[in-house]
Amino acid sequence: MAERSFAREVQDLRLGDGDTFRGEGILAITKGLLQSGVSYVGGYQGSPISHLMDVLADAQDVLDELGVVFQSSANEAAAAAMLSASVMYPLRGAVAWKSTVGTNVASDALANLASGGVTGGTMIIIGEDYGEGSSIMQERTHAFAMKSQMWLLDPRPDHECIVNMIEKGFELSEASNTPVMLEVRVRTCHMHGSFATKNNVKPGFTIKDALNNPRRDLGRIVLPPAAYEHEQEKIHKRMPAAIDFVRNNRLNELKGPRDGKVGIILQGGMYNNVIRALQYLGLSDAYGNTQVPLYVMNVTYPVIDSEVADFCRGKDAILMVEEGQPEYLEQAVNTALRRRDINTRVHGKDMLPMGGDYTAQVLLEGIRTFVDKADPRLLGNRPPAPNANDVLGHPMVQKLKGALPARPPGLCTGCPERPIFAAMKMVEEELGTHHVAADIGCHLFSILPPFNIGATTMGFGLGPASTSAFNVKADKRSIAVMGDGGFWHNGLTSGIGNAVFNKHDGVFLIVDNFYTSATGGQDILSSRASNENRQTNNSIVQAVKSIGAQWVREVDRTYDVGKMRATLKEALTTKAEGPKIIVASSECMLNKQRRVKPLIAKAIKGGERVVKERFGVDEDVCTGDHACIRLSGCPSLSVKQLDDPLRDDPVAAIDDSCVACGNCGEVAEAAVLCPSFYRADVVHNPTRWDRFKAKVTMAIIGFLQQRRDRRRPAFGIAA
Numbered sequence: 001m002a003e004r005s006f007a008r009e010v011q012d013l014r015l016g017d018g019d020t021f022r023g024e025g026i027l028a029i030t031k032g033l034l035q036s037g038v039s040y041v042g043g044y045q046g047s048p049i050s051h052l053m054d055v056l057a058d059a060q061d062v063l064d065e066l067g068v069v070f071q072s073s074a075n076e077a078a079a080a081a082m083l084s085a086s087v088m089y090p091l092r093g094a095v096a097w098k099s100t101v102g103t104n105v106a107s108d109a110l111a112n113l114a115s116g117g118v119t120g121g122t123m124i125i126i127g128e129d130y131g132e133g134s135s136i137m138q139e140r141t142h143a144f145a146m147k148s149q150m151w152l153l154d155p156r157p158d159h160e161c162i163v164n165m166i167e168k169g170f171e172l173s174e175a176s177n178t179p180v181m182l183e184v185r186v187r188t189c190h191m192h193g194s195f196a197t198k199n200n201v202k203p204g205f206t207i208k209d210a211l212n213n214p215r216r217d218l219g220r221i222v223l224p225p226a227a228y229e230h231e232q233e234k235i236h237k238r239m240p241a242a243i244d245f246v247r248n249n250r251l252n253e254l255k256g257p258r259d260g261k262v263g264i265i266l267q268g269g270m271y272n273n274v275i276r277a278l279q280y281l282g283l284s285d286a287y288g289n290t291q292v293p294l295y296v297m298n299v300t301y302p303v304i305d306s307e308v309a310d311f312c313r314g315k316d317a318i319l320m321v322e323e324g325q326p327e328y329l330e331q332a333v334n335t336a337l338r339r340r341d342i343n344t345r346v347h348g349k350d351m352l353p354m355g356g357d358y359t360a361q362v363l364l365e366g367i368r369t370f371v372d373k374a375d376p377r378l379l380g381n382r383p384p385a386p387n388a389n390d391v392l393g394h395p396m397v398q399k400l401k402g403a404l405p406a407r408p409p410g411l412c413t414g415c416p417e418r419p420i421f422a423a424m425k426m427v428e429e430e431l432g433t434h435h436v437a438a439d440i441g442c443h444l445f446s447i448l449p450p451f452n453i454g455a456t457t458m459g460f461g462l463g464p465a466s467t468s469a470f471n472v473k474a475d476k477r478s479i480a481v482m483g484d485g486g487f488w489h490n491g492l493t494s495g496i497g498n499a500v501f502n503k504h505d506g507v508f509l510i511v512d513n514f515y516t517s518a519t520g521g522q523d524i525l526s527s528r529a530s531n532e533n534r535q536t537n538n539s540i541v542q543a544v545k546s547i548g549a550q551w552v553r554e555v556d557r558t559y560d561v562g563k564m565r566a567t568l569k570e571a572l573t574t575k576a577e578g579p580k581i582i583v584a585s586s587e588c589m590l591n592k593q594r595r596v597k598p599l600i601a602k603a604i605k606g607g608e609r610v611v612k613e614r615f616g617v618d619e620d621v622c623t624g625d626h627a628c629i630r631l632s633g634c635p636s637l638s639v640k641q642l643d644d645p646l647r648d649d650p651v652a653a654i655d656d657s658c659v660a661c662g663n664c665g666e667v668a669e670a671a672v673l674c675p676s677f678y679r680a681d682v683v684h685n686p687t688r689w690d691r692f693k694a695k696v697t698m699a700i701i702g703f704l705q706q707r708r709d710r711r712r713p714a715f716g717i718a719a
Contacts, residue, residue, distance in 0.1 A: 006051070010059040016199040021159070025184065025191045026051045028159045029125065030059065032166035037201035039091040039120070040069040042079040044489075045519040046098025047135065048189040049127030053096065054520065060533060066202050072522070072534065075460075075489045080106035083113050083179065086120035087220050089210040092170050092203065096125040100139040101460070105490070107144070110179070114148040115230045116220040117177040117238065120205075121170030124150075128183040128269070130324055131357035138355065140324045141183050145301045149234045151242050152301040153182040156253070156268040159193035165298055168249055176242040178234075185269050239302060246299050252307055253298060256290035261375045263293040263311060264367070265333060266321035270358055271296055274321055277363035280385040281371070283378060291378065292371075300329060305336035312337055312344040317374040319367065320348035323358040345374070361387070408448040413636045414593075414661035416558045416586030417443050417511055421451040422631045422667045423564035424479075428453075431572055434479050435470060439463030439491075441483035441518045442588075443511050450633040454481070461486035464495030464508050471504045477572055477580075478506040484540060485516035488525050492543060499579040500548040507571045511558075512540055512585040521591045528587070540583050551580045558586040559663055561670040589659055610684040613660035617652045621676035624649035628677075631667045652676065 006027070013031055015021055021031055029052060033041060041063075045053040056063070056070050063070050073079035079095040086093045097106065103126065113122070126141050145152035151172060155165040165182060173180045219226050246252065253268075266274050274294070278284035283291045295311040297303075312318050312333075320330040330348040337344055351373075352358065352366035364385055371378050411418055420443075428434070438444050438454035439462065447454040458466040463482035470478040482491050487510050499508060514528050515521045523529065527536040541554050551574065553567050564584065571580040603610050619642060629637050629652060640653035654664070665677035683690050 006055045006058040010055060010062060013059055013062050014200070015197040017197070019197045020194055021197045022194040023192060024051075025157075025159065025162065025189050025193070026055055028163055028193070028195065029166065029184065029189075030055050031197065032163035033094050033123075034062070034066060034068070034200040035163065035198045036121075036167045036170045037092055037203050038068060038094050038170075039203040039205070039207060040071070040082065040085060040093045041095070042071040042073045042082040042093075043096035043125075044073050044076045044079055044098075044102060045516065045522050046102060047127065047129060047519070048184070048186040049096050049098055049125065050520040050522070051189065052125065052127075053522065057522075057533070062200075066200055067206055068203070069207050076102040076106040077109055077490075080109035080113065080124070083109070083118070083122045083124075085207070085210065086118045086122045087113070087116055088215040088217060089120055090174075090205045091120040091207065091210060092122070093120065094123040094125060096127070098127045099129040099134075099136060100141060100144070101136050102126070103141060103144050105460075110144075110150070111148050112222045113179055114150050114234075115222045115227060117230070117233065118173060118179060119177065119220075121173035122179045123166065123169050123173065124179060124181045126181055126183040127189060128185045130185070133186060133357075138324070141181060142301065142324075142328050145181055146328065149239070150179045150181050150301075151176070151299065153180060153251075153298060154268040154300045155182065155184070155188075155298050156271040156296055157185075157188045157191055158271075159191075160195040161268070161298065162188070163195055165251065168251055171249075172242060172245050172251075175245045176238045178238045178242060183269065187272075188269065243302055243304055246302070247304055247307065251299050252304060253294075253296040254311070255288060255294040255296060256284075257293055259314065260293045261316045262371065262378070263295065263315050263318045264321060265295045265297065265308070265311065265318055265329075267300055267323065267329070268296050268298040270321050270323060270363075273358060273360045273363050274367070276360040277367050280360070280364050281368055281379065283371075297329070303329065303332040303336065305339075308333055308336045309340050309342055312342055315344050317345040317347060317370070319351065319370040320346060321352065321358065321363065321366075322348060325349070325354045327354075347374075409445055410448065410633060410635070411442060411445050412590050413634055413657050414589035414659035414663065415442065415634075416513055416589060416661070417446070418632060418634060419558050419561045419564055419663050419666060420509070420511060420584050421446045421453055422663075423561050423568055423670070424453055425451060425631060426561075426565050426671055427568045427572065431569065432476065434476050434572070435467070437463045437466040437478065437480040439480075439482035439486050441486055441511070442513075443481055443483055446481070450630050461489040461491035461495060464491060464499055464506075467506050468498065468502070468504065470506060471502060473505070479509065479572075480506060481509045481511065483516075483518070484510065484512040484514070484526050485518065485524055487540060492547070496544050496549060496579065496581065497547050503577060504579050505577060507568070507580045507582070509568075510540055510544075510581065510583045512583055513588040514585075515588050515591055517588040517591065521588065521594070544581050544583075549581050550578055551576045552583070553581070554583045554585065556585050558584045559661060559666055561663070561666040565670060589661060593659060604684045607685050609687055609690070612682045612684065613662075614680045614682050615654050615658055615660060615662065615665065616678055616680065617654055618676045618678055619651050621674060622651040623674050623676075624651045625674075626652060627671070627673050628652055628664055628668050631671055631673075632664050634664060637664050 009027055043053055076097040083093050085091050153165050153169055155162045169180045275284055275288050278290050320333055322329045327349045334346050347370055351369045436454045438457040440460040456466055464480040467478040467480045516524050523531050525538040526540050555564050555567055636655050636658040638653050639650040641650045668677055
């Protein structure tokens with residue numbers, strides 16, 4: 001169950017000649033693929049590309065009408081290997097995944113694909129997740145494109161430009177027999193805009209045609225001696241063909257005046273921010289009418305040396321706007337100019353930061369420095385440009401930052417992973433600390449307060465593998481944590497299989513929350529829901545047992561903190577040899593609420609009797625030591641100041657965001673904390689029997705309260 005349905009929006013994918021598409025960038029990308037006659041699409045979800053996979057899943061009817069095959073791949077390597085269909089056959093194929101982490105996983109398949117080359121056009125859509133909002137290591141796709149000699153498109157953030165680059169990208173791939181990568185940043189994926197649509201194109205050559213007419217060309221298979229010839233083919237045939245295609249089709253763009261003392265060369269993805277910075281400096285309007293010549297590189301690899309030289313010739317200096325490091329494009333521009341004896345000065349990382357987001361504010365400062373040095377008359381006598389640093393650096397803001405507590409990201413309200421880590425903290429108190437290897441996914445937040453569990457994270461599904469070196473006899477065992485998404489991504493083989501084979505005496509905890517929750521709640525092999533297009537309900541427990549695991553325990557309700565604690569303690573103390581595997585299962589609360597809330601609201605509105613649980617804290621019982629909060633960390637568990645003058649410390653309190661998971665009370669009971677938590681059943685549309693029971697109950701409670709008051713001793717002062 002994906003976090004968002006595109007069932008309504010995908011109908012716009014049927015728009016044709018004369019129509020106008022209006023919507024999100026992800027949908028525009030999908031429309032571009034269908035207009036290009038794509039035969040098959042695959043990929044693996046991950047920000048900012050997750051919604052592309054969701055759109056394709058929701059558009060299954062549209063894809064079926066066109067004869068397009070769609071695969072939700074097990075991982076990025078599986079997606080990249082799909083592109084082998086275009087090696088021998090004139091099939092257009094596309095895959096998508098998240099940035100460099102996905103490319104790293106897919107690298108073996110991509111390297112082979114780029115070596116042998118392709119017959120049909122192939123496109124890899126990369127969600128370039130770089131910058132402050134990213135959740136991964138700060139690297140760029142550019143290096144991989146250069147290493148394997150795949151062409152890299154970085155389209156200007158404009159729907160029409162993106163769709164055009166997809167269509168031309170397939171043609172470029174076919175013209176040069178080379179895979180093409182297209183990178184889109186977070187803002188581009190979720191940007192709204194419009195473009196004039198074309199009719200969707202059915203594949204001229206289908207997957208069925210390929211199966212019925214098998215082909216084989218030894219020259220495209222990566223084996224000696226063909227592999228040695230591929231390198232020469234890249235240099236002498238494919239690269240020149242790509243350069244000619246880019247140049248002849250004018251995929252890179254010139255904006256603004258053609259002449260001037262200075263100019264700016266920029267990645268296509270940086271265009272909007274560059275225009276905004278120029279606007280602040282009074283050198284452009286919001287619509288891109290710039291006074292400074294711009295060379296927009298919608299194709300960042302290969303660099304078209306002749307175009308660079310033509311743009312720079314006659315200029316005193318240019319600024320290379322290239323987000324991230326190293327400065328690949330700045331070096332390439334310098335090389336292109338020096339080989340032609342063009343003496344235009346090249347500035348870039350000397351005036352712009354080596355790393356980090358190139359926001360409009362960052363670019364404003366860098367471009368202003370560049371213009372001040374190279375052509376100050378351009379700036380003239382203008383009002384001061386806005387400066388966010390004046391606000392962020394204000395003394396009152398700094399004082400506020402010092403007064404407010406840090407707010408690290410954490411698990412959602414009611415998350416079934418909270419009780420797992422609460423149980424781990426309890427076991428830690430009893431048995432001491434252990435080396436814990438974390439993994440990619442929601443559970444990674446356990447590294448942060450209040451749990452502070454986990455020492456390393458090496459990649460998706462690599463938590464168990466990252467404890468391989470700790471396979472020694474010692475007083476303590478290592479613990480590895482991974483989610484169900486990571487398990488099916490590659491953890492089954494590289495983690496559990498590896499541990500079984502090497503008789504690893506460690507503990508392996510698999511968090512099964514029914515979905516790849518961290519990427520948006522997509523279904524996976526072990527999802528409990530039925531999916532008409534996929535085979536779900538495959539058991540993780542059976543999977544690990546089938547590859548030889550002997551010590552396997554399943555906790556089918558993670559909110560049972562006592563059982564969770566006992567199982568962890570058993571795994572850490574048992575004398576059984578080999579890996580100790582715990583599968584802890586409960587549905588992702590965020591997805592559960594998406595599924596259940598509309599049903600409950602509909603039932604209540606329809607007059608049905610519905611019982612909703614509510615949890616609270618008895619203020620008279622709570623001691624205010626807040627141990628429950630330190631062991632839970634749930635956002636709905638907060639503090640409340642009492643009006644009682646004899647009680648200074650605030651007590652625990654549960655706010656209205658509570659989803660009634662019961663974790664707070666379970667933790668309090670398992671840890672033998674104060675019994676201040678209570679559960680109340682709120683009945684909507686009560687029956688006559690409900691009303692009668694409530695009336696009787698309140699009467700009995702009232703009677704007992706009055707009796708207690710009568711028996712309470714009273715102290716008076718004699719007259």
